[in-house]
Amino acid sequence: MSALRALGRALRGAGRFLRRDKKALVGSIILFVLLMIAIFPNLFTPDNPAAEIYTPGAGLSWAHPLGTTSFGQDVFSQLMAGTRQSVFIALIVGLLSTVLSVVIGITAAYSGGVVDDVLSLFTDVVLVIPTFPLIIVITSYVKSASFWLMVAVLVFTGWSYGARQLRVQALSLRNRDYLLAAKARGESTWYIVAVELIPPMTSLIVANFLGAALYAILAASGLQFVGLGNINTQSWGTMLYWAQNNEALATGLPLWALAPGVAIAVLGSAFALLNYAFDEVANPALRPVAGVARRRRRPRARPVKVGVSDATLSEVSA
Amino acid sequence: MRYLVRRVGFLLVSLWAALTVNFLIPRLMPGNPAEAMMAKFHGHVNPSALKALEVAFGVNTHESLAAAYVAYINNTLHGNLGISTSYFPLPVRTVILRALPWSLGLVGVATVLGFIIGTAIGAIVAWRRGGVMDAVVPPTFIVISAFPYFWVGLLFIWLFALTLNWFPLLGGYSETVTPTLTWSFVGDILMHAVLPAFTILITSIGGWILTMRNNMITVIAEDYVKMARAKGLKERRILWHYAGRNALLPNLTGFAMSLGFVISGAILVEYVFNYPGVGFMLLQAVQSEDYPLMQSLFLLITMAVLLAIFLSDIATAILDPRTRSST
Numbered sequence: 220m221s222a223l224r225a226l227g228r229a230l231r232g233a234g235r236f237l238r239r240d241k242k243a244l245v246g247s248i249i250l251f252v253l254l255m256i257a258i259f260p261n262l263f264t265p266d267n268p269a270a271e272i273y274t275p276g277a278g279l280s281w282a283h284p285l286g287t288t289s290f291g292q293d294v295f296s297q298l299m300a301g302t303r304q305s306v307f308i309a310l311i312v313g314l315l316s317t318v319l320s321v322v323i324g325i326t327a328a329y330s331g332g333v334v335d336d337v338l339s340l341f342t343d344v345v346l347v348i349p350t351f352p353l354i355i356v357i358t359s360y361v362k363s364a365s366f367w368l369m370v371a372v373l374v375f376t377g378w379s380y381g382a383r384q385l386r387v388q389a390l391s392l393r394n395r396d397y398l399l400a401a402k403a404r405g406e407s408t409w410y411i412v413a414v415e416l417i418p419p420m421t422s423l424i425v426a427n428f429l430g431a432a433l434y435a436i437l438a439a440s441g442l443q444f445v446g447l448g449n450i451n452t453q454s455w456g457t458m459l460y461w462a463q464n465n466e467a468l469a470t471g472l473p474l475w476a477l478a479p480g481v482a483i484a485v486l487g488s489a490f491a492l493l494n495y496a497f498d499e500v501a502n503p504a505l506r507p508v509a510g511v512a513r514r515r516r517r518p519r520a521r522p523v524k525v526g527v528s529d530a531t532l533s534e535v536s537a
Numbered sequence: 538m539r540y541l542v543r544r545v546g547f548l549l550v551s552l553w554a555a556l557t558v559n560f561l562i563p564r565l566m567p568g569n570p571a572e573a574m575m576a577k578f579h580g581h582v583n584p585s586a587l588k589a590l591e592v593a594f595g596v597n598t599h600e601s602l603a604a605a606y607v608a609y610i611n612n613t614l615h616g617n618l619g620i621s622t623s624y625f626p627l628p629v630r631t632v633i634l635r636a637l638p639w640s641l642g643l644v645g646v647a648t649v650l651g652f653i654i655g656t657a658i659g660a661i662v663a664w665r666r667g668g669v670m671d672a673v674v675p676p677t678f679i680v681i682s683a684f685p686y687f688w689v690g691l692l693f694i695w696l697f698a699l700t701l702n703w704f705p706l707l708g709g710y711s712e713t714v715t716p717t718l719t720w721s722f723v724g725d726i727l728m729h730a731v732l733p734a735f736t737i738l739i740t741s742i743g744g745w746i747l748t749m750r751n752n753m754i755t756v757i758a759e760d761y762v763k764m765a766r767a768k769g770l771k772e773r774r775i776l777w778h779y780a781g782r783n784a785l786l787p788n789l790t791g792f793a794m795s796l797g798f799v800i801s802g803a804i805l806v807e808y809v810f811n812y813p814g815v816g817f818m819l820l821q822a823v824q825s826e827d828y829p830l831m832q833s834l835f836l837l838i839t840m841a842v843l844l845a846i847f848l849s850d851i852a853t854a855i856l857d858p859r860t861r862s863s864t
Contacts, residue, residue, distance in 0.1 A: 242676065343547065344554045346794060349842045351801030352819060352835045356562055359823040359831060380794065434798075437685050441805050444687055445820050459688070463809075468695045477695070480688030487683025495679050498751070505751055 240499070246492035253486055257306035260299055268292060268300035268453055286474050294475050297458055298482055304366065304454035306486065308439045312373045313432030313490075319374065320381030320427055325412060327382075328389035335386075342382045350376035351438060358447040365449060369442065373435050381427035388423055392416060422500045429494035433487050440483050455479035544850040548843060555839040559832055560609050564602075613836070619829035623822065629833045633815070637837075640814030643730055644803040647737035651799075652792055655742040659749025659788075660781045663757065675750060678743030686802030690736040690809035697732060704732050707811040733810045741799045748791045752784035759783075782856065789853050793846040800842055 286294050327338035354372050358364040364372070392398065393416075401411045417424070442448050443456025446464075450457050462468075462476035499505045612618075618629040662671050698706045705728055756762065757780050765775045804816030811817060815834055822831040 242679075340547075340550065344551045347551050347797060347843060347846055348555055348558070348839055349797035349800050351797075351804060352838045353558070355804075355819065355823060356559075356831060356835045359826075360563065433683060437683075438801070440685055441687060441801075444685075444805070445808060445823075447823070459691075463691075468691060468699060473695050476691055477688075480685060480691065483688065484680070484684040487685075488680045491679045491683040492676075495675075495747075505754060 240496045242492045243496035246489045246496065249485060249489035250493070253302060253306050253489070256299055256302040258303075260303050268296040286472060294458075294478060297453065298455070298478055300453040301455045301458055301479065302482070304452060305436060305440065305456065305483065308366070308370060308373075308454075309432040309436040309486065309490070311370055312377060312435035312439075313428045315370070315374045316378040316431040316435075317381060317424060317428040319378035320385055320431075321417070321424060323378065324382035324385030325389050325416065328386045328393060329408075329412060329416070331393075339383075339386065342379050342386070345376070346379040346383060351441065354438065354442060355445075355447065358442060364442070364447055366452075369439055369448060373438055377431050377434050377438075381431060384423060384427065385420065388420055389416060392419060422497050426494050426497040429490045429497065433490040433494070436483060436486055436490070440479075455482050540854055541851075544847060544854075548847045551843050552840065555836060555843070556610060556613060557606075559836055560606060563828070563832070618833040621822075621827055621830040623825040623827040623830065629830050632818070632830060633833060633837060636813060636815045636818045639812060640803075640807070640816065643733055643807070643812060643814060644737065644800065644816075647734040648741065648796070648799050648803070651738045651741040652745050654738070655745025656749045656785065656788055658742070659746040660753050660776065660784065662746065663750040663753030663784075664776050664780070666754065666757075671750075675747060678746050681739065682743035682747075684740060685805075686736060686740045687805035687809045689740050690733065690806050693732045693736055694809065705729050729812075733806050733812050736806050736809075737799070737803050740802060744795055744798075745788065745792070749784060749788050752787050753780055756780045756784040786853060786857050789849050789856070793849045796845055796849075797842050800838060804838075 323338055323342060327335045327342070330338075354376060357372055358368070361368060398411060398415055401415050406415075439448070440454070440456035440459065443450070443454055444459045444463065446460050448454070448456055448460075450460055456479070458479040459476060462472070462479070468476055616630055618633075621627055621629050621632045624632045658674065662674050665671055694706065697703045759780075762775060762780050765779045770779075804819060806812070807814045807816035808820045815838060819831060819834040819838070822828075822834060
């Protein structure tokens with residue numbers, strides 16, 4: 220029962236967050252729609268995306284809302300079918316690199332001493348080596364990178380920024396009284412890290428997941444665009460590869476090349492908007508100040524409520 | 538002083554890490570494709586050059602990994618990077634030196650300009666907090682920063698080169714113009730640089746704006762800014778000399794950390810525009826399986842980024858007396 224109640228509380232909290240923050244609301248809606256397309260692509264795909272059965276290079280029409288490719292494939296169907304790989308790569312890489320960031324960042328901060336020195340140096344070195352050239356070199360030896368190889372390479376190159384941020388925040392929490400109290404009670408390290416240390420860091424961890432997912436979709440589509448992914452699978456990046464190799468822009472088929480880019484940008488914007496909203500949760504100083512300005516202008520008409528807002532009250536009671 | 542020593546130490550460690558990664562990658566990959574490449578060389582290259590290539594890629598070597606590693610480091614430090622297969626028989630060094638000025642000119646200038654303009658906009662937006670600019674600029678650039686660099690390049694090509702015909706389509710300069718030091722040639726180069734430079738500028742600027750805005754918001758709340766206001770200093774002086782200068786410090790660190798990301802995007806921008814720089818050459822080397830050229834370019838790009846990070850560390854030390862005097 221208490222688990223159900225906690226879930227209800229979390230959902231109510233999320234609902235309040237979305238109502239208050241338009242950036243988060245827009246980002247969540249985009250992400251939800253793309254996730255639906257990624258999970259059930261057949262509901263949204265009118266035609267077989269690979270079938271070369273239509274008039275090559277056809278313009279816009281009701282049958283082909285985005286025209287056809289120079290091979291006679293339906294661009295809209297390709298776009299829908301490509302959603303799955305692009306969205307999944309972003310989410311999986313985001314998730315795995317966040318796990319790696321949390322493990323390395325918190326281990327460094329919590330252990331301190333030599334462990335911290337070594338892990339921090341390692342994090343910084345991985346951080347400064349430019350990742351994209353490195354990924355290019357690695358994948359070029361494999362010729363066409365499979366889905367999971369790409370995930371592995373992107374995770375390996377994408378965790379360091381988050382680990383660095385999480386380490387700094389964990390360091391600042393390390394000597395707080397409630398952590399020292401937990402230690403004095405004789406709690407195990409696992410308990411302290413999982414129950415006392417990680418929960419206050421949730422918003423930063425979520426922000427890191429979103430940043431890593433954004434990095435993943437941009438890097439993955441860049442790789443696929445230059446032909447280093449598996450060019451025979453359906454994804455937005457490989458669409459761009461085929462469009463570029465057949466000079467879609469110069470041959471009057473700009474939508475073939477521009478549509479997948481818009482799709483990448485829409486997914487990326489969803490991550491970026493949510494990331495920005497979570498930044499504001501993590502750092503209250505960044506929250507919009509429009510309300511403050513209004514209050515200053517009309518001090519008498521609406522007396523300033525000294526004390527706590529509804530949101531903070533419910534947070535306290537929760 | 539201690540700060541400087543630490544930064545030099547970090548530069549050396551990261552350089553060593555890059556060298557080592559570069560050494561290990563061909564050896565860790567299943568079925569070394571460099572072997573096929575080496576076969577092409579037999580009989581065409583003098584034995585000592587062949588030997589150097591074998592050391593670099595771990596082909597036909599009966600010596601231990603450690604010995605190969607020492608020889609590889611030695612070769613690289615002496616600038617002995619091997620021979621390019623796609624530009625055969627030119628040495629890799631010569632080929633790279635041709636592409637380097639193009640990238641330094643385009644990517645270097647665009648990146649630094651983006652940082653300066655973005656930082657200035659971020660400072661102003663934060664100063665006018667809650668104003669119209671603050672409501673419009675950050676969300677706009679959040680969205681723009683989510684666009685793939687290369688796709689913005691494609692869009693510009695389609696819009697400004699193909700549809701409007703304002704700028705040339707591809708390359709670093711027109712094939713019809715003879716490369717001499719005349720005004721018309723310089724103008725031709727600049728016209729070719731406009732679209733790729735704008736692509737890099739527009740996609741990289743958002744990050745600097747957002748981080749600078751967030752830093753400024755924290756700094757503006759500080760007591761010394763209130764003090765400056767109380768003293769009746771001019772707004773502009775407080776903005777740039779009090780708040781801006783201090784908010785810039787974390788942004789410089791951010792510059793160092795995001796530089797690799799910007800350079801990565803710039804590689805694809807060069808590729809889209811067929812710009813004759815290092816990034817385009819890297820992708821061409823991948824496509825023509827020119828492994829010596831590819832690996833040397835990876836090293837070069839990495840070194841450039843590491844040096845730029847080092848320079849921004851030095852700039853931090855100059856701007857922030859605390860780093861100089863701290864223990």
